[in-house]
Amino acid sequence: NAGVTQTPKFRVLKTGQSMTLLCAQDMNHEYMYWYRQDPGMGLRLIHYSVGEGTTAKGEVPDGYNVSRLKKQNFLLGLESAAPSQTSVYFCASAGQGAGNYGYTFGSGTRLTVV
Amino acid sequence: RKEVEQDPGPFNVPEGATVAFNCTYSNSASQSFFWYRQDCRKEPKLLMSVYSSGNEDGRFTAQLNRASQYISLLIRDSKLSDSATYLCVVNIGGNNRKLIWGLGTSLAVNP
Numbered sequence: 001n002a003g004v005t006q007t008p009k010f011r012v013l014k015t016g017q018s019m020t021l022l023c024a025q026d027m028n029h030e031y032m033y034w035y036r037q038d039p040g041m042g043l044r045l046i047h048y049s050v051g052e053g054t055t056a057k058g059e060v061p062d063g064y065n066v067s068r069l070k071k072q073n074f075l076l077g078l079e080s081a082a083p084s085q086t087s088v089y090f091c092a093s094a095g096q097g098a099g100n101y102g103y104t105f106g107s108g109t110r111l112t113v114v
Numbered sequence: 115r116k117e118v119e120q121d122p123g124p125f126n127v128p129e130g131a132t133v134a135f136n137c138t139y140s141n142s143a144s145q146s147f148f149w150y151r152q153d154c155r156k157e158p159k160l161l162m163s164v165y166s167s168g169n170e171d172g173r174f175t176a177q178l179n180r181a182s183q184y185i186s187l188l189i190r191d192s193k194l195s196d197s198a199t200y201l202c203v204v205n206i207g208g209n210n211r212k213l214i215w216g217l218g219t220s221l222a223v224n225p
Contacts, residue, residue: 033212040217041217042201042215042216042217042218043158043201043215045212048212058212088155090157090158102148102150102160102163102203103158103160103213104160105157105158105159106157107156107157108156108157
């Protein structure tokens with residue numbers, strides 16, 4: 001059981017380049033999330049999805065787009081990368097049901113924009 | 115006031131010590147609570163959920179005080195491997211299942 005898989009793990013982009021980060025989960029979870037984590041800032045929600053075909057903005061959505069065409073995949077796109085988007089990006093998923101509502105995270109993508 | 119507040123630390127303790135972290139939250143409608151652990155340059159991992167009656171998992175005990183709006187984590191008999199950042203997390207409810215994350219408390223357990 002792989003859980004949540006993020007690709008790529010590392011990437012260096014030049015300012016203005018575009019890229020897509022892929023998140024895949026095999027737990028049949030309805031909810032998926034993209035976060036960024038910067039020193040001293042904690043985890044900040046970029047976008048999230050409550051089910052296949054749905055997306056919504058989090059606290060820091062500017063400069064990013066997302067798509068959830070299949071339930072198991074949640075893509076994060078950077079159309080024109082900026083140095084301010086240098087960060088560690090985490091994808092997470094969560095299922096339905098009572099009890100533990102915690103998230104399962106992927107191992108992260110370290111992105112540097114130069 | 116931040117929605118979830120934690121003392122950033124660092125807490126430096128010797129092996130075998132007992133250490134406690136507190137976390138306060140501002141939304142009285144918060145529905146569920148968690149402690150996550152994050153190792154350096156790794157993803158957060160769920161340590162334990164926090165139930166109204168309090169709960170224990172081995173050396174770890176979590177408690178919730180709704181009246182004062184705080185949760186706590188107690189670690190007994192600290193191990194070197196407990197060194198990490200501990201994140202307090204609150205679910206304020208709703209269908210979007212969004213969690214509110216504290217900035218974390220850093221723990222260093224020393225030999």
